[in-house]
Amino acid sequence: MTDTRKTALIVGASRTLGLGLAAEFLRRDWNVIGTVRGTGRTGLHELAETSEGRLTVESLEMTDPDQITALRDRLAGRPLDLLFVNAAITRGDLPIGEVPTEMFTEVMATNALGPMRVVEFLRPLVAPDGTIGVMSSDQGSITLNTGGGQDLYRASKSALNQLMRCYAARYAGDPRTLLLMDPGWVRTELGGMEAELSVEESVPGVAETIENHRGKPGLHFVDHQGQTVLW
Structure with missing residues (x-):
């Protein structure tokens, strides 16, 4: 019998939001391919063992172009x-003048360049009516930044948003849906324990927003409630 389930590739699915998305799409009866860094055992491997073959684990170091090509x-x-590309790091809340060059390069490569390489390299695998999404943040919004702080992280997310805008312009007329997703302020290593939402509270809305935007070409900057985020 032909498997008619939809298939999602979630890059960065070893823990927190990425792992939660993998589990959520399994609950929605999708097949899922999830990537992890390195070869160590993760929560994604444990989830795969209970997925009845619907979850495949792949290894990917997103900052390595050769590994993206191999995938x-x-x-x-x-x-x-x-x-869907879910990957980001932060290296503390330093004023930008105090950020070492190596730290700047690392965060920008991981949060902006790496995700866009994945999008560019893996685009041919996505069905013409499919969706390409990256995990962004309202901290990437210039309009909403009225309090400052987290200079480097904010800049990396703004860069990601701008690069997705460039991508969308380059492929104007492409029928695929493009999403910049703000998951809300979530209790993760990045969000901190003071955050408003648990992973379990954020993820269903993220998945629902992704599904609701299927068949809507062009670039959309939206949050986990389906609301438009200001640029």
Whole structure:
């Protein structure tokens, strides 16, 4: 019997939001491919063991172009309904003048360059009516930044948003849906324990927003409640 389930590739699915999204799409009867860094055992491996074969774990270091190319080659012939990149780091709340050059490079490469390489390299795998999304943040919004702080993290997310805008312009007329997703302020290593939302509270809304935007071409900057985020 032909498997008619939709397929999602979630890049950065070893823990917190990425792992939660993998579990949520399994609950929604999707097949899921999730990536982890390195070869160590993660929560995604544990989830795969209970997925009845619907979750595949792949290894990917997103900052390595050769590994992205190798993943594309491994997945050739397996059309994706969703490519979603969930990856970000922070290195503390320093004023930008105090940020070492190496730290700036690391955060920008991980939060902006790496995700866009994944999008560019893996685009051919996404079905014409599929969705390409990246995890952004309202901290990437210039309009909403009235309090400052987290200079480097904010800048990396603003850069990601701008690069997705460039991507959308370059492929104007492409029928795929493009999403910049703000998951809300979530209790993770990045969000901190004071955050408003648990992973379990954020993730269903993220998945619902992704599904509701299917078939809506162009770039959308939205949050986990489906509301538009100001640029």
